[in-house]
Amino acid sequence: GAGVSQSPSNKVTEKGKDVELRCDPISGHTALYWYRQSLGQGLEFLIYFQGNSAPDKSGLPSDRFSAERTGGSVSTLTIQRTQQEDSAVYLCASSWILAGGPSGGELFFGEGSRLTVL
Amino acid sequence: AQTVTQSQPEMSVQEAETVTLSCTYDTSESNYYLFWYKQPPSRQMILVIRQEAYKQQNATENRFSVNFQKAAKSFSLKISDSQLGDTAMYFCASSGSARQLTFGSGTQLTVLP
Structure with missing residues (x-):
């Protein structure tokens, strides 16, 4: 597709269940980011991938959160044993280069996955 | 570490008027970039405008412009x-x-009609 695609658009789950959120970046983009946006808040960085380099996981809030990127393209964010405080919109973004690179790379965002944990 | 502060949670403006949104930041780096992104109800973030910190000239994009005050980190x-x-x-x-x-x-x- 032409843009960043995320699925599901909305997910309602019960506390304690595991969830997987998927991101399909723009073809050819080597950098992929996950951010979390809680209600009325800014965006909280979670993780980024750049090419074949080791991902920067410094933003993951706990070991219940993990992410992988297969074949340098599609990424999956997994939240295990979900808690109510995990309820948020999870945004994925991709770019030709990492933010802060030589041209201050623009991030292209998907529409996000809204997670509600009951 | 970098921090970004927006002190105006809500603003309104009449159609055709001009409005200014404030932002201050803090960084110890000498080379950095600043951005404004827009998020409509569809949730998709869209880049509005970008400024390179080492450029003194303020960036403009059609109806959007920035006032970059590096010393004030604004x-x-x-x-x-x-x-x-x-x-x-x-x-x-x-x-x-x-x-x-x-x-x-x-x-x-x-924006109010």
């Missing part, structure tokens, strides 16, 4: 001739050697 966004389609949440962000964007908490702008 980066405000001016929207001229406001349109109904400008209604959205606006986020200020910075990036540097950490290779990720640090976002402010956002300003909800409503």
